[in-house]
Amino acid sequence: MITSFTEENYLKSIYHLSPDEGTAVNTNAIAESLNTKAASVTDMLKKLADKEFINYIKYQGVTLTPLGRERALNIIRKHRLWEVFLVEKLNFKWDEVHDLAEELEHIHSDLLINRLDEFLEFPKTDPHGDPIPDKNGKFNVPELIPISKLKNETLGIISGVREHSPLFLKYLEKTGLVLGQEITIKEQIEFDGSFIISIKENDIMISREVAKNLLIAI
Amino acid sequence: MITSFTEENYLKSIYHLSPDEGTAVNTNAIAESLNTKAASVTDMLKKLADKEFINYIKYQGVTLTPLGRERALNIIRKHRLWEVFLVEKLNFKWDEVHDLAEELEHIHSDLLINRLDEFLEFPKTDPHGDPIPDKNGKFNVPELIPISKLKNETLGIISGVREHSPLFLKYLEKTGLVLGQEITIKEQIEFDGSFIISIKENDIMISREVAKNLLIAI
């Protein structure tokens, strides 16, 4: 079953909005994430249900069928592999690749994407630390914890981000908070929830907002 | 001015159908090349004229404006660079890349395509021998002559094809008639217009149809 650009964006959105397999995603949440209106979402949900990509019960929200989940993961795989390509081979910065990958992920060719995967030597994560599903849709989610939930003196490695906006990513880059960097939590300031962390022998301060969005492997 | 997938295909088609800058392209020719109907073409021509990509006079056919030509060349540049990428980096065969490039050529990013150009070390021709316009739309057309127009004992190098169908390209590959191969014209059979050519010390026969579509640099 072929899928349009638009249908694929809906499937991806539903996947990203699913906390876990069973729980349903709301019409409004989809509308917001796709910058569209609830009425448009309802129309598309009917269509996706007809094509058996989602389970849809009026007024009850939707879940992905196994077929829908497979398709969503295939698009996410493409998105993340293209991001790796752009960063590794074409020297893009990690804050520059998302919008381009949003276009490239809709190129329809399994052969292309599998060859790209091979060319990139089967990367396990994308430039933002997100896992890349393999050709069978399998991937393992590493256990990452936001700095905001870590205790003092914890030592860990920056391994992912929760927020992908160029503004945030550029800030991290500038501050040296890049993937793979080792850090130690020094202290949390009770007043505003900010943190002092040590990085390369230096102590720096990061806001609570940043601490919530920076993921650490311990 | 942004252009849709569809508009871009029309611009590219008009460019390819223009024998030279001045002469107009017919509605029917465009319809045939895009596998659509004349009525649809007329609708689109009005739209492209509004956007100042073409000069359109009712019943008189169309020509590209400088703006339209620039846009067409940009899409052709992208098409051919992606073809090079697929062949050189992802090990695709020359008969496998066209349809994929038809999709990839519509990815909107000058930065991406210029970086890709650099990554590929600024190739001058695509896997079929067609010239790749540079970022300013400049390219030189090498003087290529079909075998069917060559005299006996001419020595030359296979440098392009006039026909891009996978069937034709696969046949050439199998027969050793690949780009860069040196050949000598031995004899034309008057009866059916076929040719005998020498390639790597062997004499082989090719039909008139093949001879018309294989381009040689002498």
Add this chain to the structure above:
DNA sequence: AATAATTTTTAGATTAATCTAAAAATATAA
């Protein structure tokens, strides 16, 4: 449990790209 607030769906339009069938213009031929 009744009322109010929120969410979701329907009804009815709009826009881009397409189509068929018919009309109009141009080109060709008697």
Add this chain to the structure above:
DNA sequence: TTATATTTTTAGATTAATCTAAAAATTATT
């Protein structure tokens, strides 16, 4: 140069994706 054939354009529909406004269903609050 009139008649015929061909090409091109218009008229009117259709389909996918979207929208606004209003109705219906669900959820939350008195």
